[in-house]
Amino acid sequence: MIKTIKQIAINVNEEGYLTDFSQWTKEIGEEIAKENNIEMTDKHWQVISWIQEQVTAKKPLSIRGIKKSGVIDIKEFYALFPGGPLKVSTKIAGVPKPKSCI
Amino acid sequence: MKNLVILGAGTSGTMMANHLVSKLPKKDWKIHIVDQYKTHYYQPGFLFLPFDIYNENQVRKEGKKFIPKGVEYHQLKIEKIDAENNLVELENGVLSYDILIIATGSKIAPQEVEGMHSKAWRDTIFDFYTYEGALALRNKLREFKEGKLVVHITEMPIKCPVAPLEFAFLADSYFDKKGIRDKVEITYVTPLSGAFTKEYSSKKLGYLLEEKNIKLETDFAIERVDFENKKIVDYIDKEISYDLLVTVPTNMGDEVIEKSGLGDDLNFVPTHEKTLQSLEHENIFVIGDATNVPASKAGSVAHFQSETLTDNILLYINNKPLKEEFDGHSNCFIETGKNKALLIDFNYEQEPVTGTFPIAGIGPLKLLKESVLNHWGKLAFRWVYWNLLLKGIPIPFVSRNMSTAGKNINK
Structure with missing residues (x-):
């Protein structure tokens, strides 16, 4: 699917996750955050960068990983990205959400 | 004489012993396999034990029976891998290797969550990923008359990621058959965003939970088990109560991996996802649940990997480039x-x-x-x-790499 954010066309899946990370920009992340009622702060962006680094390094994302990241503690993570922090933060970061095999 | 040492005689290790025994030149190579346990379990059968579908004898056999002649079997505990010196320390000695295959698998670590491995363990809190756990749960279910059954995943990755869902489905059938389904509430709790997380699967299978009247709780990252009040609690203090908690605890690689400094946070060994060579040591190869590759931790995966790994071991011995072949099948x-x-x-x-x-x-x-x-x-x-x-015999019509033939790929 094609979605247009600030006049830029991006490829997303049915749930709105970017399917091509190379199309991601901070501006796009900011707009996706707004759609999820999140106003981005420096702390939010630190988490987003960490998530992008993990995914680029092919490391799986998990709450355990967040705990050990040194960027943020888990309660803070929930407070910054309410309603399922991993699924919301990955959407903003332009990477796939954590999945199982089906 | 050179040594090839396989650590672990589970599904992966046993398959590798069977593949390699006929392929490595006997005059140059000696194959060893090390495992401290006597019994080989058919782990997929653990799903059926709690529901009295399988009995004990259908899921266990003596491991030695499956190790081929010509492979030396050491039933000993592995203390440490000394990768710098190509040595494996065993409980009563040392084994040196030219090539090492790590097949030490993964296991549950209920101690990772506060209150899980507590005095309520195997009283109101159960696992079914171990033989002992599955049997204890069978005995509990035989007596279970009514109440809240919570089927729970602690965190990913886990061995056989669909098993907890299968457990919930089989529990529905089990209580239905006993005529007490209306007295049992079944809830499926996952740290992921849904019971099905892939687009096509959720479309095709989303009906299953509703049809079976299984409640769903998503995005639940457990912080602790309040075993006294029979509740699981997440990081935003959300609580789910249970009478019977069937959990899949954190899955981790063997502690020998941690002791040897060869693993990641969860003791899985960083491994090339297509060649199955260790990322750090070129004469170490890793297979099955012990790797960190993003494939499912499952016997079928180990089977497909074993075919690629056998070829790659032979290529490595002959100083040829490895095949980047394994596709996560x-x-x-x-x-x-x-x-x-x-x-x-x-x-x-x-x-x-x-x-x-x-x-x-x-x-x-x-x-x-x-x-x-x-x-x-x-x-x-x-x-x-x-x-x-286990004998390394190919399964008819099923190739090591996934075939796209017969699949409706253009949804």
Whole structure:
């Protein structure tokens, strides 16, 4: 699917996750955050960068990983990205959400 | 004489011993396999033990029976891998290696969550990923008359990621058959965003939970078990109460990996996802649940990996470049209860879709669709496991790399 954010066309899946990370920009992340009622702060962006680094390094994302990241503690993570922090933060970061095999 | 040492005589290690014994030149190579346990378990059978579908004898055999002649079997505890010096320290000595295959698997670590491995463990809190846990749960279920059953995943990755869902489906059938389904509330709790997280699977299978009246709690990252008040609690203090908690605890690689400094946070060994060579030591190869590759931790995956790994060991011995061949191929039957099952066949790139398997257009098995034949396929797999898979005999019509033939890929 094609979605247009600030006049830029991006490829997303049915749930709105970017399917091509190379199309991601901070501006796009900011707009996706707004759609999820999140106003981005420096702390939010630190988490987003960490998530992008993990995914680029092919490391799986998990709450355990967040705990050990040194960027943020888990309660803070929930407070910054309410309603399922991993699924919301990955959407903003332009990477796939954590999945199982089906 | 050179030594090839296999650590672990589970599914992966046993298959590798069987593959390599006929392929490595006997005059140059000696193969050793090390495992501290005497019994080899058919782990997929642990799903059926709690529901009295299988009994103890159907899921266990003596491990030695499956190790071929010509391979030296050491039933000893592994203390440490000294990768710098190509040595494995065993409980009563040292084994040196020229090539090492790590096949030490993964296991549950209930101590990772506060209150889980507590005095309520195997009283109101159970696992079914161990033989002992599955049997204890069977005895509990035989007496269970009414209340809240919570089926729970602690965190990913776990061995056989669909098993907890299968457990919930089989529990629905089990209580239905006993005539007490209306007295048991079943809730499925996952740290992921849904019971099904892939687009096509959720579309095709989303109906299952509703049809079976199984409640769903998503995005639940457990912080602790309040075992006194029988509640699981997450990081935003959300609580779910249970009378019987069936959990899949954190899965971790063996502690020997941690002691040897060879693993990641969860003691899984960083491994090249296509060659299965260790990323840090070129004479170490890793297979099955012990790796950190993003494939499912499942016997079928180990089976497909074993074929690529056998070729790569021979290439390595002959100083030739390794094949970047393994594609994450996975093939799993998924029990949905009432004598039906699904079948999925997928890899790193391709998510499970509908279609026919293993013969395109014919089947007889159907992909991503419930059928009675798939259920018989799952039951027949126990025979395949003991008689073909462990011995390294290829499964007819099923190749190591996933085939796109017979799959409806253009949704």
